[in-house]
Amino acid sequence: xxxxxxxxxxHSAMSALxxxxxxxxxxxxxxxxxxxxxxxxxxxxxxxxxxxxAPGDGFPAPGQLGMQTPNSPIxxxxxxxxxDILMPIITIISLFVLALLVYVVLRFNEKTNPTPSRTTHHAxxxxxxxxxxxxxxxxxxxxxxxxxxxxxxIPQPDxxxxxxxxxxxxxxxxxxxxxxxxxxxxxxKPEDQIDPSKGDIWLLSVDNEAVVPVGKNVLIQMTASxxxxxxxxxxxxxxxxxxxxxxxxxxxxAEREGVYYGQCSKICGKDHAFMPIAVRVVSEQAYALWLAQxxxxxAQVPNSMPxxxxxxxxxxxxx
Ligand SMILES: [Cu+2]
Numbered sequence: 217x218x219x220x221x222x223x224x225x226x227h228s229a230m231s232a233l234x235x236x237x238x239x240x241x242x243x244x245x246x247x248x249x250x251x252x253x254x255x256x257x258x259x260x261x262x263x264x265x266x267x268x269x270a271p272g273d274g275f276p277a278p279g280q281l282g283m284q285t286p287n288s289p290i291x292x293x294x295x296x297x298x299x300d301i302l303m304p305i306i307t308i309i310s311l312f313v314l315a316l317l318v319y320v321v322l323r324f325n326e327k328t329n330p331t332p333s334r335t336t337h338h339a340x341x342x343x344x345x346x347x348x349x350x351x352x353x354x355x356x357x358x359x360x361x362x363x364x365x366x367x368x369x370i371p372q373p374d375x376x377x378x379x380x381x382x383x384x385x386x387x388x389x390x391x392x393x394x395x396x397x398x399x400x401x402x403x404x405k406p407e408d409q410i411d412p413s414k415g416d417i418w419l420l421s422v423d424n425e426a427v428v429p430v431g432k433n434v435l436i437q438m439t440a441s442x443x444x445x446x447x448x449x450x451x452x453x454x455x456x457x458x459x460x461x462x463x464x465x466x467x468x469x470a471e472r473e474g475v476y477y478g479q480c481s482k483i484c485g486k487d488h489a490f491m492p493i494a495v496r497v498v499s500e501q502a503y504a505l506w507l508a509q510x511x512x513x514x515a516q517v518p519n520s521m522p523x524x525x526x527x528x529x530x531x532x533x534x535x
Contacts, residue, residue, distance in 0.1 A: 267474050274451050274476040275420055284450045287476060287497070288468040291453030293363050301359055305352060367453075370467045373435030375428060381438075381445025381458035381480065384487035388426045395507040398514035400424045404490045420477040425494040427510075429503035430473050438464040443485060449478035449493055457482060470497040 271277030273285040282299075286292040323329065378389040378399075385403045390396025405421040415421075428434045438447055440458035448455040452468035470476070478493035498506065 269474045274474050275417055286453065287451040287470050287472050287474075288453050289471075290363075290367055290468060291451060293359075293366060294453045297359050297363055301356060305356065309352075367466075370435060370465060371433050373467065374432035376435045376437065377426065377428070378437040378439070379426075379447055379458070381440040381442075381447065381484070381491075383442050383485050384480075384491040386422075386426075386445075386447070386480075386491060386493060387441075388424075390507070390510070395504065396511070398511055400510070400514045402426065402494070404492055415475065417477065419490070420479075420492045420494065422492055422494045425475065425496045427496045427498060427503060427506045428470060429500045430470055430497050432500075433467055433469050436466045436468075438466060444482050445480045445484045445491070446482035447478070447493060448481040449476055449495060451476045452478075452495070454478075455481060470495075473497045473499065 269275075270285070272280050274287070276284065283295055286295050324332070375394060376391050378391075380387040380389075382401075385401050387399060387401050389399035402422045402424045404419070405416060405423055407418055410416040410418045410421060436447065436454065436456065438456045438458045439462060440460045442460060444460070445458040446455060447458055447466070449468070452470060454466050454468050456464050456466040458464070474497055476495045476497060478495075480488055480491045480493070482488075484491075
């Protein structure tokens with residue numbers, strides 16, 4: 217069982233949990249050195265494997281500024297573009313404009329400058345204030361278009377998941393030829409079923425989480441059954457509209473295990489705020505295990521998953 221800390225637990229709870237898992241680890245280690253207990257200890261250790269995600273990693277921290285910790289190459293690239301390119305540029309421009317304004321107000325008001333200049337043209341200045349912004353835009357365009365290319369040119373997928381937005385929940389379908397052949401609905405967990413000791417987070421936890429293997433390219437086929445929704449998981453750098461009658465695609469490759477949350481990001485009706493997304497990233501073995509269990513659990517639910525071959529063809533022909 218993998219757990220994560222409650223969102224409201226803040227740092228004290230986090231460090232308590234860390235201390236606890238460290239202590240449990242030492243206890244199990246000393247048990248494991250005792251041969252009759254070795255297998256038992258190993259089992260217990262597997263069962264107790266706790267992945268502690270700091271607030272801001274997978275879900276927002278209270279009062280957080282800035283973006284969630286990235287957990288995909290695309291999310292990293294998005295944050296690089298935002299934090300290292302756009303923020304410095306916009307900060308410098310804002311300060312420069314502010315300085316110019318202050319200078320103009322102080323230097324060229326009626327009192328300090330009673331006879332204003334009658335200049336109407338300054339060729340060099342006009343060329344400069346055209347060329348310099350163009351150059352700034354070109355500097356921004358290079359990493360921006362590179363990021364767009366990485367987002368839109370989808371690499372060979374290892375796992376395909378069809379996601380459907382509904383009023384007001386998500387449906388996930390796993391294709392048969394990848395060990396799936398089932399689909400299920402994912403609803404907000406009611407408040408009275410929230411158990412923070414299991415890592416539940418009110419308004420983010422769901423009854424059925426989507427599960428994906430770590431380090432694999434996951435292709436998301438996105439559509440909607442009623443109105444437009446938007447599938448958004450900040451840590452994966454994924455935000456794609458779910459449009460009825462249209463198949464949109466996005467991809468991500470989660471680099472760390474854990475549970476990563478998102479929310480519908482297109483106003484879609486009265487319960488728009490209550491259709492969260494929860495994606496559990498697990499090891500390849502745990503994923504195979506989950507597939508086998510889910511196959512039984514969701515056996516009755518029909519789904520209309522297209523074969524991946526069809527999808528690849530459609531992607532290549534640009535439809
Ligand atoms: Cu929605």
